[in-house]
Amino acid sequence: MSSWKQRLSGMSLSSRIVIVMLALLLAVQVAGFWAVRAAVERQVRNEIVSDLRVSERIWDRLLQQNAQRLREASIVLAADYGFRSAVTTGDKETISSALENSGERIGASITALLDPGLNLVSSSQTGSSDAMVANVLSNIATTLSKDVDGSRIALVNGGVYQFVMIPVRAPLTVGWVLMGFPISQPLLDDLKRLSGVHVTLLSGENVDTHELKLTTLPEQHEAVLRAAQVGAQGVEINGDSMVARYVSIDALGGALQVVLMRSIAEVNAPFAQLQWMLGLITLGGVLLFAVGSQQAARWVTQPLKELTLLAKALASGNFDVAVSGKNRGDEVGLLANGFDSMRTSIAAQREEILRLAYWDRLTGLPNREKFRETLKAAIDKSRDSAAPLAVITLNLDRFKHVNDVLGYAFGDELLKAVAARLRQQISGEGNLVARLAGDEFAILLAQSDAQSALAITEQVSKAFEAPLALDEQTVDLSASMGVACWPADAADADLLLSRSEIAMHAAKAQIAGVLFYTPTLDSSSTLTLSLLSDLRHALQNGELRLFLQPKVATATGQVVAAEALIRWQHPQRGLVPPMDFIPFAEQTGFVRQLTIWMFETAAQQWLSLQPAEGNLRIAINLSTRDLMDPDFPQRLSSIMQDSGVSPSAFCLEITESAIMDDPQRAEATLYKLSEQGFKLSIDDFGTGFSSLAYLKRLPVNELKIDKSFVMAMDRDESDAKIVRSTIDLAHNLGLSVVAEGVENKALLDKLRELDCDEAQGYFIAKPMPFNEFVEWRARWNASI
Known part of the structure; x- marks a missing residue:
């Protein structure tokens, strides 16, 4: 049967x-x-x-x-x-x-x-x-x-x-x-x-x-x-x-x-x-x-x-077929009519799904998936003609601040206006503007090399110079852009888009406006794929080392402070340079664990580093992630209480870029740290655009002149004038001044003449393990 x-x-x-x-x-x-x-x-x-x-x-x-x-x-x-x-x-x-x-x-x-x-x-x-x-x-x-x-x-x-x-x-x-x-x-x-x-x-x-x-x-x-x-x-x-x-x-x-x-x-x-x-x-x-x-x-x-x-x-996926038998009056006819209704319904739903899958509902621009498919097709088409193409990734600066202050509805309208402005700037066959996510946009330039892409970025930057007026609100916007070119920077669409985003994030971090992709920017290379797990392992297994670079008082030559720096003694790679893992840690947010480790280690060793007379300050750099963490001040306070060290024994160095990502939140965090007794220092002063505007509002105690001005001031009068003006400005504002990049005795003497308060550089000493610092300091003080 x-x-x-x-x-x-x-x-x-x-x-x-x-x-x-x-x-x-x-x-x-x-x-x-x-x-x-x-x-x-x-x-x-x-x-x-x-x-x-x-x-x-x-x-x-x-x-x-x-x-x-x-x-x-x-x-x-x-x-x-x-x-x-x-x-x-x-x-x-x-x-x-x-x-x-x-x-x-x-x-x-x-x-x-x-x-x-x-x-x-x-x-x-x-x-x-x-x-x-x-x-x-x-x-x-x-x-x-x-x-x-x-x-x-x-x-x-x-x-x-x-x-x-x-x-x-x-x-x-x-x-x-x-x-x-x-x-x-x-x-x-x-x-x-x-x-x-x-x-x-x-x-x-x-x-x-x-x-x-x-x-x-x-x-x-x-x-x-x-x-x-x-x-x-x-x-x-x-x-x-x-x-x-x-x-x-x-x-x-x-x-x-x-x-x-x-x-x-x-x-x-x-x-x-x-x-x-x-x-x-x-x-x-x-x-x-x-x-x-x-x-x-x-x-x-x-x-x-x-x-x-x-x-x-x-x-x-073929919905244009005709359904026969619809005119029959029997059950088969009813079934055929049901199939035809289903066909039209599925076709409509498919169109809606495709629209949702490939188009951004807010701005009407293609989304990431549509941009990715178009980029793949453009690369396939360009393989035969060997015509280059470029991808520009654009991210709005301070857009989160706009959402926080003016609300998300206003932010949505702002994104629509940005999309319309980008459409006006980008035209031509094969070119495409898309919204990838949030305030991130992408531009495909067909048959364009690096020079043509640079011209487009300048055109877009110029278009953003005009403020956007929405609902009686005027908003000044700027954007960070990253550029990657095919076939020079990547061989396929996904890698090309990824490297364009890497260049954009680097431009945003460096406040550079526009950056072209270079391998040095790539924190997602094969070498760094395992960095995050390796960093966690290093933190748990004591592979991290604390190095100190001394600062001397220019008037007396005595060692009065030291900048704490982190080093990684990898069991296979040896001593890993900071530039190989610090940017990656900042991108992934792991830099916050590194900062806490530096504070805990420095606080534990602070007492053993103190001279017989006076106090030795330890300077520690803070990243953007640290300033954006609302719990960061409380964590430092707990570390100070556990170690018995006063917050005044530490100087916190903050880069201008860390402040500019979200000025309001950064300002709130800095005030909390200042109230706790920490000394605050603006690092790399002079390389940004808004330092003077924020200088009078932030509770800072010190300016640190970027080494790019100090290292050439004995040969370049312009750099010397910038250093002199910065020292005068800081003193007038009641701030002390530290100059980094002192590479010879002449520079140290010049800084003494300009009444610079402190100096640091390779002429004085390179960064050294903290257990070697006391002996070096004794030798240095004995030699002056």
Whole structure:
């Protein structure tokens, strides 16, 4: 059953419909055929039984007719005057002659005359067995004398006869005429002709002595005798089944049976022809039904096949296919209409999904995924022509500040305005402007080299110089941009976009406006992929080292402070340069853990670093991540309390770029640190654009002049003027000044002349491990 189900499941729906329908039809036809056949068999047997009963009556009728004919002939003989005279006178010769002539005339085989006492007078059967015949005839006559109008069957000398007896009167009864008519083959043939039933006449006292006397069968079959011996109702003759009816005859001189038989096949022949016709009609009906079922199945399955093809087309993304069968009024038509509605609905949803997947809902610009696919296509197209292309990634400066102050709704409107302004600046075939995320945008410049990209960045920067006016608010915006070119900077779209973003983040960190990608900016190179986990491991396993670079008072030359610097002693790479992991730590935010480690280590060693007289300050650099962390002041306070060191023992150096990313939050953090007692210093002063604007607002105590001005002031008068002006400005504001980059004695002397408070540089000392610092300081102070 399971294999049959598996075979069906592997067929087409139309084939399965046809097979199931044909199976049902055949089941009905077979059931009907067997029911008809059983009914026919019952009818045939009933009809045969009825025919045999009729044949029995016909048999009786034939015997009666024979008896009547014999009786009439006997009456004629008995009424003959000459015969009566011969009987009266006892003329035996005349009597014998008359009996013989009369028997020959009517076909009676036995004729006899009996006296009134029923004693045999004369008989045509006289001979060697006169005594036996006389006895038989006497018995017959005795029986018939009781029913003169009747007849009687008797066995005489092995033959079967029908006897009648008529009185001879003159005028009294002077004798009896007894005539016996042989029951022969013609009588059985008449019965066969009249009823269509085979007749067999059997004799015998019991089943063991049955003898076949007469039969209408072509041959005398032993099967009839065997069937008669057991009284079987059926006889098999040459493979032909026959139904038999046994009629016992009350005969004298022995037992007689008439076996009436009718062939089942003969009676069933008309029905068999009907069954054959029914079979042919059934076969034709099955063929027609198969053809009709196939057509009906196609009528149903063809639209389903078309709908299946439609579903495959929909699955492949083709929604422009036509749906057939929609005009049908049946269930298939309803299904086709449902499919068409689904097709249009899915097409609309797909368009909406594609729009959401590839377009930014706020600005209407392509999103990152759309930009990425367009960039891939542009690179593939440019491979053949070898035409370069460039990607510019743009990020708005201080956009978070706009959201915090003016709200996100205003920020959204600002992004729309920025998108519109970028669209105005970027045109040309193949060029594209997209919004990647938040306030980050990307520009694709097809067939553009680095020089063309630089021109576009200048054009965009100039466009941002005009303030944006929205809802009666005027906002000054600037943007940091990174540029990466194909194929020089990357071979594929993802890497090109990534490196453009790296250059943008570097430009933002360095407040450079625009930077082109260089490998030195890439903190995601193969070498730095494992840096984050390695840095965590280094922090946990004591691989970090604290180095100190001394600061001296220019007036006395004494060591008054030291800048704490972090170094990484890698077990495989050796001493890792700070530039190989500090930028990466700033990008990932891990720099906050490094800052805390420096404070904890410096606080632990502070007491051991102090000279006999005075105090030694330790300067530690803070990053943007530190200033953006609202919990940072509290963490430093906890470290100071745990170590027992006063916050005044530390100077916190902050770069201008760290402040400018989010000035309000940075300012709040600096005020908290100042209130705790930390000395604050502006590092790399002079390299930014807004230092003077924030200098008067921030609670700083010190300015640190960038080494780019100090290192060349002995050769460049302009640098010397900048250093002099910065020192004067700081002193006027009540701030102390530290100059870094002192590479020789002349620079140190020049700074002393300009009243610079402190100096540091390689001329004084390079950064050294903190455990070497005390010995070096002793040697330095002894040498001055």
